[in-house]
Amino acid sequence: MYHLVLRYRIIHWYLPSPCPSIPEHISEHIHNTLTPAHPSSSSLFAFTSAPSSLVHSARRESQLHTAPVQQAPSWRLSRYQRDSCDVNQPLHPQPCQLSTLSLARDNEEDNVDEYSRTIRRSLSGLPPQSSSVLEAPVHAIATPKPTLLFAIASDDVNEVRQVLESGEAGPNDQVGPQSALAFTLTNDKLSHKNEIVKALLAYGADPSALRNPNLNPSAQMSPEGSDGVSGSHSQPEETMPEGMDPATRYYVTRADSPHTRQTSQLIYRSFFRPLTRVRYDLIGQDWVLEQLFRVLSMHSQRLSVAPIVVLLCGPSGHGKSLLARKFGSLLDIPTHTVNMTTLRSTHDLWQSYSMSPYEEPSSDTLAQFLLNNEGERCVVVLDEIEKVEDPKALYSLLMPWELGRCSLEVGKRHVNLTKVIWLGTSNIGHNVVFEYHDSRPDPSKPITRDEYRDLMDLSRPHVSQCLGASLLSRVTTVLPFIPFTLEEKMAIAAEAVYSLTCNVANTLSPQDVEAIVMKALPSYVPSEGARSLHRAVSNQLVDMI
Structure with a gap:
């Protein structure tokens, strides 16, 4: 009997008191916080650990004259919400979130008074704002991306190319x-x-x-132009051809x-589109x-x-090797120059190393290069192809x-070479090029498209005579370079x-x-091409020093 009475008292002590036991004079928002929406085991211990201090704090809250605070739909969610009008106020715990431990301490009552006064000031001092208005996020100051202005001002052409290739700016x-x-x-x-x-x-x-x-605005706008028109525009002299x-x-x-x-439209939508940039490295040779x-x-296609x-093919110094060298770099594909x-002999061809100083150093032979790039786009340059000692060495091609x-x-086994681009350079037919150029009615005028096609037809038999018909029949096209x-001479100089x-x-x-250029032009040698102009300009600069 004694054990039954003891067990009954223990159970009765742990059971929560019914909700009506809370005094009726307690404010409604305090009453809501003391009445959990969903009772649980944790709430049982929370409300029974210090019942005397809880009632004392509740009575204290009822005496505060505060502005009514709108309650959140759930007392649990209200812990993590903050009204938008309090963005400049210190973040304090709201009265409805007072824990049992804080309620048990008498010195925390002053904090409740201070919080009440804070709420009162914020509600009366700031205009009402909608809770749906989003606050502007605060971002850190990031380092700006390089622009075309900075790239040009750096006087570094590689920086300009990098910005244009990255797409961060357009030309x-x-x-x-x-x-x-x-x-x-x-920019001077x-x-x-x-x-x-x-x-x-x-x-x-x-x-x-x-x-x-x-x-392209003028640097100085005259109040009256040459015709007396106010605000007339004159193009800056540096941007005019003169x-x-x-x-x-x-x-x-x-x-x-x-x-x-x-x-440029011919290869605009193809893999070879970057080759259109070669015209700003190669002077002349439009056809x-x-x-x-x-x-x-x-x-x-x-x-x-x-x-x-x-x-x-064609005369020396007219851009054949330059075009072959730029071919692979513009397409960003590997190149091997022989x-x-x-x-x-034929064996020497496949075992030859790349000799171009403009390519990345490599210890691969031509055979290893083709194996490493099997089925991929790559370029093989056969420089001075007509100067091979034994023409039979070309039969392997x-x-x-x-x-x-x-x-x-x-x-x-056989190696797949279908995507290899073969470029051969040769001086074959250079006499034919000069003879045809001088035989035109007006050699000083630029050559036309029809005249260039006639020159292509005249050059092919000479190539066949030098390299053999069997090899030439497998060549896609023969392109003679013209004077x-x-x-173009002035631009080269x-x-x-x-x-x-x-x-x-x-x-x-x-x-x-232009004055230096005009003095160098008489030293131009057609058979040497651009090399003769470089030598003439160098001599002019030495004389000036």
């Missing part, structure tokens, strides 16, 4: 009130102005913006030509590029199943040029001035550059 973006091209041309502090202009044009800068007063040096004038005029835009782009366009084999003058596969060693025009005076180029005005 036709405005740099302040000017277009990027106009800003570069009018740039030592590499010519290179930056070429980079902008290569990535699609529109030269017509130089004629737009909104994109105010440019011969090289810059040539590239800007070339980019603005309708023929340039038409030629060579047009025929090359046509061949690449046919191949990209799968109208031809044979590998691409292009033979670049010096054909060192070959003695018959099968890969026709079928796109061959065995690099006896008894080994330079006067404007002007670029030679900039390359030889890299650190003091900005001290030379366009007029100074």
Whole structure:
């Protein structure tokens, strides 16, 4: 009997008192906090640990004259909510969240009074705001991305190319009130102005913006123009052809030509599109590029199943090796260059190392290079192909040029070479090129498309006689390089001035550059091409020093 009575008293002590035991005079918001929505074992211990202090604190709360506080739908969620009007007030626990431990301490009653006064001030001092209004987030100050303005101002052409390739800026973006091209041309502090202009044009800068007063405003606007019209616009002299040096004038005029835009459309949507930038590294040879782009366009449309084999022939110093070297770098594909003058047999061809100083150093032979890039786009340059000691060394090219596969060693499997681009350079037919050029009615005028096609037909028999008909029949196209025009010679000489005076180029005005160019032109040798102009410019600069 004694045990039954003891067990009954223990159970009765742990059971919560009914809700009506809470005094009726307690405020409604305190009453809500003391009545849990869902009783649980944790709530049983929370309300019975200190019943006397709880009632004492509740009576204290009923005496406070505070503004009515709207209750949250659930007393549990109200712990994590904060009214938007209190964003500038210190974050205090709300009265409805007082724990039993805090209620048991008498010194916490002063905090309740302070909190009540804080709530009263915030409600009366600030205008009501909707709880649906989102507060503006606070962000850290991030480092700005490099812009085209900073890249041009750095006077580093590689920075300009990096910004344009990344897509962070476009070549036709405005740099302040000017277009990027106009800003570069009018900046007298740039030592590499010519290179930056070429980079902008290569990535699609529109030269017509130089004629737009909104994109190329004058530095000084006269109150009355020449016709007496107020606020007339005059194009800055540096952006006019007359105010440019011969090289810059040539590239800007070339980019603005309708023929340039038409030629670029041939490979605009193909893998070979980056090759359109080569016209800002290679001076002249517009018809060579047009025929090359046509061949690449046919191949990209799968109208031809044979590998691409292009033979670049013509006089020395006219850009054949430069075009072959730029081919792989512009397409961002690996390149292997073979010096054909060192070959003695077929075995020497496949075991030859790359000899170009512009390529990444590699210890791979041509056979290893083709195996490493099997089924992938790559370029093989056969430099001075006609100067091989034994023409029989070229017989091993018959099968890969026709079928796109061959065995690099006896008894080994065939290697897939269908995506290899073969480029051969040669001086074959250079006499034919000069004879045809001089036989035209007016040799000083640029050659036309029909005349260039006639020259292509005349050059092919000479190549066949030198390399053999069996090898030539597997060549996709033969592209003869033609002599330079006067404007092209001047552009070559002007670029030679900039390359030889890299650190003091900005001290030379366009007029100074053109004066050096005109003195170097009489020393031009057609059979040597650009090399003779570089030598003549170098001699002029030495005399000036």
